[in-house]
Amino acid sequence: MSSAIRIEGVTKRFGSVQALDGVDLEVAQGEFFGLLGPNGAGKTTLISALAGLVRPDAGRLAVMGCDVLSDYRAARRQLGVVPQELVFDPFFTVREALRIQSGYFGIRDNAAWIDEIIENLDLGAKADTNMRQLSGGMKRRVLVAQALVHRPPVIVLDEPTAGVDVELRQGLWNFIRRLNRDGQTIVLTTHYLEEAESLCGRIAMLKQGRIVALDTTANLLRRFSGHTLRLRLAPGAALPDALRARLSGDAGGEHVLALERCEDIEPVLASLREAGCRLDDVEVGKPDLEEVFVRVMNSRQ
């Protein structure tokens, strides 16, 4: 089985900016994949190259085994892209826009599928409304709908939830999760790291056009982030010396201790007891992607 996305040695320079600097990446069919990185890291350029909107200076990209340049027609049929910008054609209604988009992909009669998408994205009440009259969130849903009209096996969402309210975010993710369960490959870029953490099975982190971390979400969390124990000692109490080695942060009278595993809590509490430290408050922190992200981005790669 060919991979959903295969990117080999892709570089792209815009003037003096090296937007992509030798990116290799493979996404298997059926994955829910996250592409993370700060602004300007090259995420959108990489997606644009995959969609044929940007031509790489070197390297190859393929979608479902179809080269995006030499076999662009087949490659584009396999790919649905939800662009980051909130773009729309002010001349048409939602349904017209979806019918036209279907036609661009050579689909003659797509009414049944369009109805289904409209219903799933909760656009029914606005189906015959002109695009201009929709709210930002509604326009965002139409963008998702437009990316799905040709039932692409690979769907790329470039920051689909930027500036979108909670309700829509939930609805959108439920729908995308269902598509993923049905076998569609999903690639997602987002700045909401908790979203990526809960949705993506595997994550690549991009920095200055290079992939600086690539692993399953679970492995990344394990490797770069651990549990933490946040202690607030009673007034007058001092942290025992034995625990100073674990200290990863000290703020506002709180000590943050790093733990490799959950089980490390027990010996920490034991040494506090032995030292006679009284505690005002204790909080266990779970590993999170934000910490992973910050560490990866700050490391000198």
Added chain:
Amino acid sequence: MDGFLTLLYKEILRFWKVSFQTVAAPILTALLFLLIFTHVLEGRVRVYESVTYSSFLVPGLVMMSLLQNAFANSSSSLIQSKVTGNIIFMLLPPISYVQFFAAFVLAAIARGIVVGLGVLLVTLWFVDLGWQAPLWILAFALLGGAIMGALGVIAGIWADKFDQLAAFQNFIIMPLTFLSGVFYSIHSLPPFWQRVSHFNPIFYMIDGFRHGFFGVSDVSPWTSLGVVSGCFVALSLFTLWLLRIGYKLRA
């Protein structure tokens, strides 16, 4: 529907939805030109022996409206799509650059013909047009619309702002159409300006088009056909090349 047909349909639907602005307004403008110029010049200027000034003027106005609107259609559609960003909807699907070109040019011809027909219809009862050789009329209408449609594609792709497109329109297209013999026969010009006019391709479009109505023209319609066809081929090849390399569309 096939991608090309859909794009063509969308481009036609786009101007049709705002036809008051894209069709009715230019028809009114042409009618105003006709009223003013015939009021001032009818009876004082006779261009060809058998043709009154108002009759002479009408085909010129029809063709001028056709050309300007064909240009406006492809150029304004492209610049709007670029500025608002929705051009991405046309760039993501498997539409080839040849299909892209053909759809925009054909839609431009369609708008040009609709406006041209409109001008013709409202001026029909003012003047006698002869209708000597309808095939010439059709040939120059189609070729003229295609050339301006292709030019509109070039301008729409090149311009980054509405401002630049307006400059293209006002400083290139308008002078070329106004100074092409719409309102006069170039034989009425001093020899130097007659020679200059021969370098204006729009002169040949209008002269050949007018020949179809009256059977008389400043130059042979075959010469005009040659020049106009040559322009069409050259401009099309250039536009297709721009689209193929993705100039300003695919970075």
